[in-house]
Amino acid sequence: MKYKVLWAITLNTFRETLRDKLLYSLVGFAVLVIAASLLAGSVSLGQDARVIQDFSLTAMLVFLLIITYFIGTQLVFKEVERKTIYLVLSKPVSRETFYLGKFFGLCLTILVAGLIMAAMFLIVLYAKTHSVPVAAYFAVGAIILEAWLLTAVSLLFSSFTSPLSSAIYTFGVTLIGHGSATVWLLSQKASPVMRGILEGVYYLFPNLEKFNLRNDVVFNLSPDGTQVGLILLYFVGYTAFLLILGVAVFRKDEF
Amino acid sequence: MTYQRFTLLAVFVFLGLSFVAQINYDSWRRYTPPKLIGIDYNVYIEPQPLSPSLAKAVSFGSTEFLADYYWLTLIQYYGGGTPNGKYRKLAELFNVVTDLSPRFVQAYQTGLIILPGEGFPDEAIALGEKGKKSLPDSWEMPYYTGLVYHIYKKDFVSAAKEFQIAATKKDAPPITQYFAGIYYKEADQRQLAYQIFKTVHETTKDDFVRERSGKQLLHLEMTFFLEDAVAKYRQQFGRYPASPQDLVTKKIIKEVPVSPLGVGFAIDTQTGAVSEAKR
Numbered sequence: 001m002k003y004k005v006l007w008a009i010t011l012n013t014f015r016e017t018l019r020d021k022l023l024y025s026l027v028g029f030a031v032l033v034i035a036a037s038l039l040a041g042s043v044s045l046g047q048d049a050r051v052i053q054d055f056s057l058t059a060m061l062v063f064l065l066i067i068t069y070f071i072g073t074q075l076v077f078k079e080v081e082r083k084t085i086y087l088v089l090s091k092p093v094s095r096e097t098f099y100l101g102k103f104f105g106l107c108l109t110i111l112v113a114g115l116i117m118a119a120m121f122l123i124v125l126y127a128k129t130h131s132v133p134v135a136a137y138f139a140v141g142a143i144i145l146e147a148w149l150l151t152a153v154s155l156l157f158s159s160f161t162s163p164l165s166s167a168i169y170t171f172g173v174t175l176i177g178h179g180s181a182t183v184w185l186l187s188q189k190a191s192p193v194m195r196g197i198l199e200g201v202y203y204l205f206p207n208l209e210k211f212n213l214r215n216d217v218v219f220n221l222s223p224d225g226t227q228v229g230l231i232l233l234y235f236v237g238y239t240a241f242l243l244i245l246g247v248a249v250f251r252k253d254e255f
Numbered sequence: 256m257t258y259q260r261f262t263l264l265a266v267f268v269f270l271g272l273s274f275v276a277q278i279n280y281d282s283w284r285r286y287t288p289p290k291l292i293g294i295d296y297n298v299y300i301e302p303q304p305l306s307p308s309l310a311k312a313v314s315f316g317s318t319e320f321l322a323d324y325y326w327l328t329l330i331q332y333y334g335g336g337t338p339n340g341k342y343r344k345l346a347e348l349f350n351v352v353t354d355l356s357p358r359f360v361q362a363y364q365t366g367l368i369i370l371p372g373e374g375f376p377d378e379a380i381a382l383g384e385k386g387k388k389s390l391p392d393s394w395e396m397p398y399y400t401g402l403v404y405h406i407y408k409k410d411f412v413s414a415a416k417e418f419q420i421a422a423t424k425k426d427a428p429p430i431t432q433y434f435a436g437i438y439y440k441e442a443d444q445r446q447l448a449y450q451i452f453k454t455v456h457e458t459t460k461d462d463f464v465r466e467r468s469g470k471q472l473l474h475l476e477m478t479f480f481l482e483d484a485v486a487k488y489r490q491q492f493g494r495y496p497a498s499p500q501d502l503v504t505k506k507i508i509k510e511v512p513v514s515p516l517g518v519g520f521a522i523d524t525q526t527g528a529v530s531e532a533k534r
Contacts, residue, residue, distance in 0.1 A: 040327060051327070054322075
């Protein structure tokens with residue numbers, strides 16, 4: 001794999017997503033929602049900091065995921081529909097490089113969008129409380145990691161289905177991923193066969209609750225080194241699994 | 256009239272119409288007697304919180320966010336008043352908020368203060384118990400629960416127990432244990448109250464609390480002294496004295512002690528019990 005080519009595709013994907021008006025409207029709306037948390041906080045009976053933190057972090061997650069669903073699922077599809085993929089693949093660019101370039105490009109977009117939202121969140125929080133808990137930085141980082149992982153999911157789906165189906169499937173995976181605790185609880189109460197199935201679902205689907213550090217921010221509970229290490233390990237492991245699977249599917253695609 | 260102007264006019268007219276309809280609808284559902292709109296209670300203006308387990312399941316991890324949503328709903332609901340006379344959903348809302356966010360101290364405190372006054376003392380006590388489990392280091396949970404026992408249940412022993420628990424917590428105000436003594440005294444458990452005041456008096460670093468507990472100790476010692484005198488009086492005369500002054504008249508004691516709390520003493524002629532005189 002040529003890293004120069006990979007970087008070129010990454011940068012190109014990033015530029016391509018920046019041209020998408022949807023991205024601007026989503027980031028703009030997220031920033032507005034974060035700013036509006038100030039208003040919600042003002043009617044919260046002295047719980048301003050709490051409301052700003054919870055509302056802003058949830059808004060960040062939701063909008064980054066929407067970016068993933070609507071932009072991530074279009075990336076490969078657009079190239080195929082416009083037939084520009086032929087131009088790219090006719091050059092000395094492997095399918096793996098193309099696929100990974102798309103992934104890293106969108107990750108870069110998500111990172112930039114996430115940092116803009118995070119900056120707004122931290123400004124609003126600091127303006128109101130004159131302090132920012134350390135846990136907030138960890139929560140923001142975990143949200144971006146989650147969005148990156150779901151980008152890999154959406155790319156995987158978009159390599160063999162339409163953008164709409166891909167967005168719906170990715171949304172489904174998000175719901176299952178965040179309901180993992182419920183799935184685990186159900187498995188512990190189920191019959192042996194059902195237990196096996198549910199435990200399979202629990203381990204097979206991404207456990208997005210591992211990235212949920214949002215609930216601890218209001219209590220300024222930062223994760224310890226082990227927790228951060230395990231989150232990163234889980235992210236790297238699961239994302240690599242998705243990317244390898246996605247590349248395998250993409251290699252067999254016929255356009 | 257050009258087409259553009261007509262469009263603009265139509266937009267404003269229809270927007271205005273929807274505005275009028277909305278105001279009237281809100282007013283109708285808020286103030287019309289429930290029977291006229293075919294329901295037994297005006298549920299439209301009441302929040303309808305999900306059950307805590309369902310709320311947790313549908314929050315998909317954002318439990319604190321959902322707790323905040325219900326917290327804001329609760330504030331609007333309580334602050335908005337109720338034409339139905341009772342905030343039926345108040346306890347339910349506090350329950351769902353604290354289930355979603357078990358460490359939300361402010362929610363427990365507010366619930367313990369508001370709920371009993373709105374007719375939910377038992378729910379307030381249950382909320383306090385939940386708070387004690389979720390926030391084992393908080394002195395506020397047993398403290399406020401104790402107040403509910405005192406004010407709304409008149410259960411002074413339970414109140415005293417709660418205050419004793421609160422007093423063991425870090426950062427509890429020095430007066431907490433003093434209150435435990437007061438409640439035991441109110442519940443007529445004077446020996447227990449005496450021991451608590453004694454501990455407080457010997458250990459507190461707060462001048463005000465030391466002074467007050469010292470006065471309480473002295474007051475209780477006077478009470479015990481009078482009880483002994485009443486017992487002697489009965490041995491001699493076969494009946495209880497009518498007042499502390501009788502004890503002086505019959506030379507059982509030299510003079511009636513003056514309580515440092517500024518209250519007089521009374522004696523029950525039927526049982527001989529010594530109590531504080533009603534002011």
